[in-house]
Amino acid sequence: MGSIRFDKVDKVFGPLTGGVKALDSIDLEIAEKEFVAIVGPSGCGKTTCLRMVAGFEAPSAGVVSVNGKKVTAPGPDRAVVFQQFALFPWKTVRENIDLGLRNKGLAKSERDERIASALRLMNLESHADAFPHQLSGGMQQRVAIARAYVLDPEVLLMDEPFGALDAQTRVVMQEELVRLARVNPRTVLFITHAVEEAVYLADRVAVMTRRPGRIKEILDIRSVREAENWDRHQKIEDVMDLESFVHLRTQIWKSLREEKGPLGV
Amino acid sequence: MMGRKGLASLTSVAAALLLWFVVTTLTGLVSPGRFPSPAEFWQSLVQIATRGYAGAPLLAHAVQSLKLVLLGFAVAVATGVPLGLWMGWSRRAEAAINPVFLLIRPIPPLAWIPLAILWLGLGDAAKIMVIWFAAFVPSVINAFAGVRAIDRPMIEAARMLGTPRWRLVREVIAxxxxxxxxxxxxxxxxxxxxxxxxxxxxxxxxxxxxxxNVAQQDIYPGMILVGMVTVGLLGWATTWLLAMAEQRALAWNMAARD
Structure with missing residues (x-):
């Protein structure tokens, strides 16, 4: 369970006022428990792809489906982690994580158990009763990830989740996410403009063109990772030094560079 | 302990009282027929507090005014805030209600007094209705603007978590x-x-x-000032209570602003 499929998906914004075509015939299949990252120049519509899987936006043409079922509305089977965290500042960490469980109508004892294990998973145990504003950005994003994971979603949608974090925190969170993916693998759609992050985290990386966004190429990272045994390295900088990593990164960089406008932006 | 700020406010209040004493009593710059001296103010206060004035002691007058204000305010908040939230949340509700609201809004609340008296007589109900009209508008407008200013991801996060409608209003929107x-x-x-x-x-x-009103007809400046000061103090006290409630309710927000 947990496959995602884009079938000839177009998206036009403001169709009544002439319209801007944001996405052009997107075809993409993400298998169960696969981690796919989409990279692309800003404004290429990569976030729109994620928002359509989440059910926040509807395609103008084509179909987005999860487990073969057309997406029509947001729901807890597709948990989203937002770039700006989007925590509820008047709720404590525990209450933030609890909301989705209460919405599912679970009994208090089961909720407490699941919250405890989510807190443990994200190393948040000592902050359960803190309010979001008392936490650093990295900690807040841990809460948002815990809030998503606790729902046991089939699909995890991450929209530039580390984009608002400083460089060091970002690295820690990336390593954390790899650890999570091993402990508790999920189908993940990950949006980023950071090429290294995509190569480090994903099984496959989809590169998008400038607007109107199309999928330009899809690179298989997983086979290289397994062949070169990247996982023997604990630290992200060691992986990033490997020749196979550098090669993939450069390949994606070149592909993205072709998409820059005449002024290089 | 009193800080510099407290000391400064105390000094300015003392200076104002001194100035009052100087212009009315010491120098007679302002005649007692126009503005009362501190002594006259005090006599008026004692009179209304002990023997009563305008048919009742000060406490009874104050309680009556406080009751009307609190009732009118409560009705206005209980109706205005939900309406504002609803208009903020639903474009359809805004489209339906806003034109009527904009039409009624420029009418000064006091212009409703004749109609209120015609409908409800001279009793409390008419006054509560007029207060309601006056207090209703800011409650609606600010609740409406408050909803419109909510960050979109916050609402999307709640929807993604499968939050049912009423819980969404109660625990997220409000x-x-x-x-x-x-x-x-x-x-x-x-x-x-x-x-x-x-x-x-x-x-x-x-x-x-x-x-x-009675003090004006009696040409009694001391009592007029007592009435003014009483309203001022009651207004200040209720505002202070509201501020305390706000501080409690918005503890998360105050801290976030630091």
């Missing part, structure tokens, strides 16, 4: 809009006091506005 809602409540409370005195001036047999 708290997210609450800083603006409290701004609306403050303005509503202010409007309530302003309108109360005017409504009581027109027709009442009890209340601070009535005291002011």
């Amino acid at each position: 708290p997210a809009a609450s800083p603006m809602i409290f701004t609306g409540l403050r303005l509503s409370l202010q409007a309530s006091w302003t309108t109360l005195v005017a409504a009581e001036l027109v027709g009442a047999l009890l209340g601070i506005g009535f005291v002011l």
